[in-house]
Amino acid sequence: MNQAKPRYQQLKDLIIGRISSGELQPADRVPSENELVESMSVSRMTANRALRELNDEGYVDRVAGRGTFVSDYRSQSHLLEVHNIADEIALRGHAHSSQVMRQSLQHARGEVAKALHVEQGTDVVHLLLVHAENGVPIQLEDRHVLASFAPGCLQQDFAAVTPSAYLTSISPLQEAEQVVRASVPNRAVQKYLDIEDGEACLVVIRRTWSAGRPVTFARLHHPGSRYELTGHYTPPGTSRSTSSDVVQLEELRQ
Amino acid sequence: MNQAKPRYQQLKDLIIGRISSGELQPADRVPSENELVESMSVSRMTANRALRELNDEGYVDRVAGRGTFVSDYRSQSHLLEVHNIADEIALRGHAHSSQVMRQSLQHARGEVAKALHVEQGTDVVHLLLVHAENGVPIQLEDRHVLASFAPGCLQQDFAAVTPSAYLTSISPLQEAEQVVRASVPNRAVQKYLDIEDGEACLVVIRRTWSAGRPVTFARLHHPGSRYELTGHYTPPGTSRSTSSDVVQLEELRQ
DNA sequence: CCCGTGAAGTTGTATATACAGGCTAGTACA
DNA sequence: TGTACTAGCCTGTATATACAACTTCACGGG
Known part of the structure; x- marks a missing residue:
């Protein structure tokens, strides 16, 4: 065996x-x-x-x-592409703050239950928070966490430690799947992110696995005018031991 | 040395x-x-x-x-994340078609010259084409290619072979950098992609390197309602030799 | 006081050797 | 004819050994 x-x-x-x-x-x-x-x-x-x-x-x-x-390269996010918004902002040398809008126990239904591979009605913690960079809203985090995975999730102060960081501290997140979309958001999202009527949002929908099962499902809305995703791809075999020049973007972003 | x-x-x-x-x-x-x-x-x-x-x-x-x-896994796109729109559509079992709107020799200026690390006025080939999936426009490809890198670029029939595939055939593309944004496009883009007024676009801006220098710079506009990017991340060390189950997304996309 | 030198420990590479286990084709046998 | 077996090739792993190059540190000479 x-x-x-x-x-x-x-x-x-x-x-x-x-x-x-x-x-x-x-x-x-x-x-x-x-x-x-x-x-x-x-x-x-x-x-x-x-x-x-x-x-x-x-x-x-x-x-x-x-x-x-x-290596400490790995510890900040385990996977380069799946990062914590707080770390990302800190990396830019800016101030991160977040406001918890909702933090409640709910029963999973519909899309959430399906995404987490659980029965309808299973206990999940629903989190809704707004992250800001230098006081400007930059991400609306609408997250569901399997209650059985993170029992302390209801008591945790997520204004101090982001859900992403908290979940990583419980158990290393091992696998992630994400979908990126563009859409014009509804009124509620507009209000949370303080964006103009008719402005586009970059939406990241992410599921994360731990110990072989999905444990959290998040919808992340970002103002299209204030946020972008960047990625850098090098072929495998480009030795990791040579000095890592991960620099060289930035100028396109301005 | x-x-x-x-x-x-x-x-x-x-x-x-x-x-x-x-x-x-x-x-x-x-x-x-x-x-x-x-x-x-x-x-x-x-x-x-x-x-x-x-x-x-x-x-x-x-x-x-x-x-x-x-392995033939690698040949289709070299980098999993940086794929060819034609292959992507073919993978879904749909029909790909594309229409060349512009194919001309130009002098690089401003953003393009900067992105390609060349002097203002350097020869570049400008390509503008609309890709469709089952007849529905799904990507507006606005690409600049270093003329010295791809001399045959002006004669090539890009309705038959996508620029991405053509460039890959000239020389393996070794490094890529991309930025993903969401925005509401201008009238011209709206018209090319046949999208409603006020609808969002997913914009991918990509630079690709070959032999250590950037050779092509592309802006890819996608209708927000008809396109999304998907990604799947597994930690390194998950042996490649074991049967590759790259499946398991799809259901979230519906 | 400063500098060079060398010893000790570390990683990086290369080789020869050995055995285990998977796969295939051909052969011997029933 | 068909089946079982085996020889031969392949990858996968493990060990012992060797030398090169790099880093640190202590020691000694100037």
């Missing part, structure tokens, strides 16, 4: 486990190849493969002569 | 070269590890690393007992 995993994969799992449990923090030193040889009774080539693949996958950074260190 | 690349990387480059030159077609057999040992005078472990990494990066598929074969 349960195939024995290869030795190098066991090593990877062990280290990933230490990272996601918090035992190893970003920038912490990971055991060197020789230390793994001693403590785990493997050959250096096996330890090398484990650490090299963790490097390729972005979990750690390796520097010849110095050692292997937990 | 030019650091000697490691042996395994030379092997990878060699095989990638054979694939992108067309010498090796999808599903063709790639030299086995032992054949590389003989012909390239390397150890089997080195050949193994080269082929294993090509597998991880999606260039080839390996089957224990049978051999290594060129």
